[in-house]
Amino acid sequence: MSFSVYSQIGGSDDHKYKLMQLPKELLEYLKTPDNVLEFKLPLSRKNHLVLCTESETYTVRQMNHSNTQLVVEDLQVPAVGRKLMGLGPDSSSSLLAVGLCSYLYELTPSLGEIETAGLPLYDGTAELLVGSVPLSVESLMQSSPIARTCFQSQWHALCGSEIDGIAVILSPDFVTNVLYTIIAVAIAEKWSSFTLEEMAPRLASENSKFTRLVLETIAGKFCECKDNELSLNRPEIAKWFGIMSLKKLATATSDKDLLLQWKSSLPPFFNALLDLKVLRGHFYRPLAGRLQYLNKETLSPEIHARIKDMFKITKDWDYDEFLPYVEEFIPATKKADAVILKYAKKKRMGKLFVVCPR
Amino acid sequence: MPSANIDYSEASRALGVANDIPASPYVLSTPFGLSILEIQGQLVLPSSAPETESDTAVEGGNTFVKVESVDQKLVRAVRDAVQFGKLSFDEKDPSKVVLFIGTSQRLNGVVETLREPLAVLKVPSQDGDTDIRMVDIIYKKIIFKHRPLPIM
Numbered sequence: 023m024s025f026s027v028y029s030q031i032g033g034s035d036d037h038k039y040k041l042m043q044l045p046k047e048l049l050e051y052l053k054t055p056d057n058v059l060e061f062k063l064p065l066s067r068k069n070h071l072v073l074c075t076e077s078e079t080y081t082v083r084q085m086n087h088s089n090t091q092l093v094v095e096d097l098q099v100p101a102v103g104r105k106l107m108g109l110g111p112d113s114s115s116s117l118l119a120v121g122l123c124s125y126l127y128e129l130t131p132s133l134g135e136i137e138t139a140g141l142p143l144y145d146g147t148a149e150l151l152v153g154s155v156p157l158s159v160e161s162l163m164q165s166s167p168i169a170r171t172c173f174q175s176q177w178h179a180l181c182g183s184e185i186d187g188i189a190v191i192l193s194p195d196f197v198t199n200v201l202y203t204i205i206a207v208a209i210a211e212k213w214s215s216f217t218l219e220e221m222a223p224r225l226a227s228e229n230s231k232f233t234r235l236v237l238e239t240i241a242g243k244f245c246e247c248k249d250n251e252l253s254l255n256r257p258e259i260a261k262w263f264g265i266m267s268l269k270k271l272a273t274a275t276s277d278k279d280l281l282l283q284w285k286s287s288l289p290p291f292f293n294a295l296l297d298l299k300v301l302r303g304h305f306y307r308p309l310a311g312r313l314q315y316l317n318k319e320t321l322s323p324e325i326h327a328r329i330k331d332m333f334k335i336t337k338d339w340d341y342d343e344f345l346p347y348v349e350e351f352i353p354a355t356k357k358a359d360a361v362i363l364k365y366a367k368k369k370r371m372g373k374l375f376v377v378c379p380r
Numbered sequence: 381m382p383s384a385n386i387d388y389s390e391a392s393r394a395l396g397v398a399n400d401i402p403a404s405p406y407v408l409s410t411p412f413g414l415s416i417l418e419i420q421g422q423l424v425l426p427s428s429a430p431e432t433e434s435d436t437a438v439e440g441g442n443t444f445v446k447v448e449s450v451d452q453k454l455v456r457a458v459r460d461a462v463q464f465g466k467l468s469f470d471e472k473d474p475s476k477v478v479l480f481i482g483t484s485q486r487l488n489g490v491v492e493t494l495r496e497p498l499a500v501l502k503v504p505s506q507d508g509d510t511d512i513r514m515v516d517i518i519y520k521k522i523i524f525k526h527r528p529l530p531i532m
Contacts, residue, residue: 024468027417027479028445028461029425040501041416044517049497052517055392061512063382073386090423091416093500099413104449107458118447118461119417126498137381165381 028106029092029119039093039121042082043128051075064167066137072167079134079169086125093121134168136176144185145193146231162189178242184235192239196231198266200240201259203228205289208254215253260294263287264301265315274312303346306336318347325351329365333379341368341375388514391499395517414500416521417467419479419487429460467522477522486531489524 044052051057058076071082094117097104106116140155141162157165159182163173181192192200207224208216218237225232244259245252267284275283277298284296298313305313316335322328325348332339332347344366345358352361359368367380394412409415429444438444443463450456470476479487498521502513 023471023474024466026463027465027467028447028463029423030447031426031429031444031460031462036506037502037504040503041518042499042501042514043496044499045496049395049517052388052392052499052514053395055389059386059388059514061384061386065381088421090419090421092418092423094409094415094417096409096413096415099409099411104447106461107446107448117415117417117467127501164383167381 024115025096026116027094027119028116039123041091041093041123041126043126045080045129045131047078047131048075048080048129051078058170062167064135064137066139070167072132072134073129074134074167074169077169077171079132079167079172080129081132083128083130084125085128088124091123092119093123094119133176134166134172136162136166136168136173136180136182138180138182138191141182142188142190143193144183144190145196146199156188158187159184159189175242178239181239181243183239185233192236194266194269197240197243198262199229200225200232200236201244201262202289203232204237204240204244205254205259205292209289209291215248215251217250217252221252256292256294257300259292260284260288260296261300264296264298265304268301268305268313268315271315274308274314276312280313299342302343303349306332306343307340308336316347321347325361326365329362333366337378339377341377344377385511386501386514387511388499391514391517410516410518412516414516414518416498416518418521418523420525420527423464425464426462429462477524479524480531481528484531485528487524487528488526489522491520492523493520494518 052059058074060074061082062072062074064070064072073080073082095104097106097116097118104118106118141157159177162182163170163177166173168176181194181197183190183192203225204221207213207221207228211224213220218234218241221241222234222237225237226234241247241252244255244262246255264284267280267287270283271280281296281298288294303318304315306316307313321331328348328351332344344362348362349358352358362368362377365380366377368375368377370376390412394410426444445461445463447459447461448456449459465479465481468478468480470478475491477489477491479489481487498518499514500516500518502515504510504512
């Protein structure tokens, strides 16, 4: 069997052919027609393109190559709707190159992200909303490079809520107040689990700012949901109060003092296991045995610069306390050490591993 | 934030019919007639066709033809094309292919199954109301990994 191969001259002016790799899950998704499938180009990052389905987000990477990759049409297939003129019946065994592709789109599953830049911070006072560009949660979801079903959980994890139809980020102090009240109500009512319908009126009676939408945010972040029943996620709540206690430290404090402050910050009768390990990624040690709060957001968003920033703050880092600050740069296919050792040295000190500058 | 919808109804249909069509001994194109042909390096082709009323023309050793196409809106268009080779499948082993270019060169190639299928996107060149269309899904490609050999 042989085919004559032709190439269209000049290509088409109104469209271009592009090739995109299809992971298994996406291929399955395409079997159901009329679902959401769209490319999104976030403005917050340069050259960053994502593909969103209803439940998955993929980062799109352009893989250039130097081969001649032609999209060809088999003119024997009636669906093509093209024929060579003046060649008679012989023209049926012909291939026609209609597109030249010098790159492929490669898709990598990602969590997606919400564009929070410019969103107002809400601390319970309405004044903060004045002057900000009003954006509803629905508009925010449409303008964020994230799949629809993943949006809600990530939005709640960021302490995002809606006040008077405007998407806002709840301030940490406000979140602490609401959380404190929820725990106090649950303990007072002896609820081991509760529904939103039960908690919402009780919470509103304590403070009118604690609306149903605010409750949904806090419950989404700090509660586990099973059959519509919410139960407090104690480790997550303890971690939140631990971070708040760390933030309040004016100077470097010993582990023991921090644990005491952490314990006293928890609502009365609320028991949870307190372990400094859960606060890793939120503190550094300026002196041996003493720790201080360090916000990841204040460090550089690029790995090399971030590690430099970290060594400027302190020279020796406990390996386990260092890792959470650089974890986001370590690809799933690589070991952490393979990345860290490019920029830093790892040495053993007794039972501990310490990371220091090269 | 700029965004673009992808109309994948054709790809969805292609996924549906792919299983209904019996496998051809020559695995060349999808049920919708598309396939990928990959050659190492660059293929240099004429950028324009000779101006002639005739449907076929020969100039500088190249055969030029006219291609008639009818799109979804039944709009007819005629374009120029140039023949650059002849593709021949091995009768004993259909996964082996030879591409003869002109009268002096041949390329040995294979039909290769792709690690991940490829979606063919038809992207409008200008921004407008038209969505990006995913027109087909391709599972195999014909690849020529070696240098051209002379035809003896």
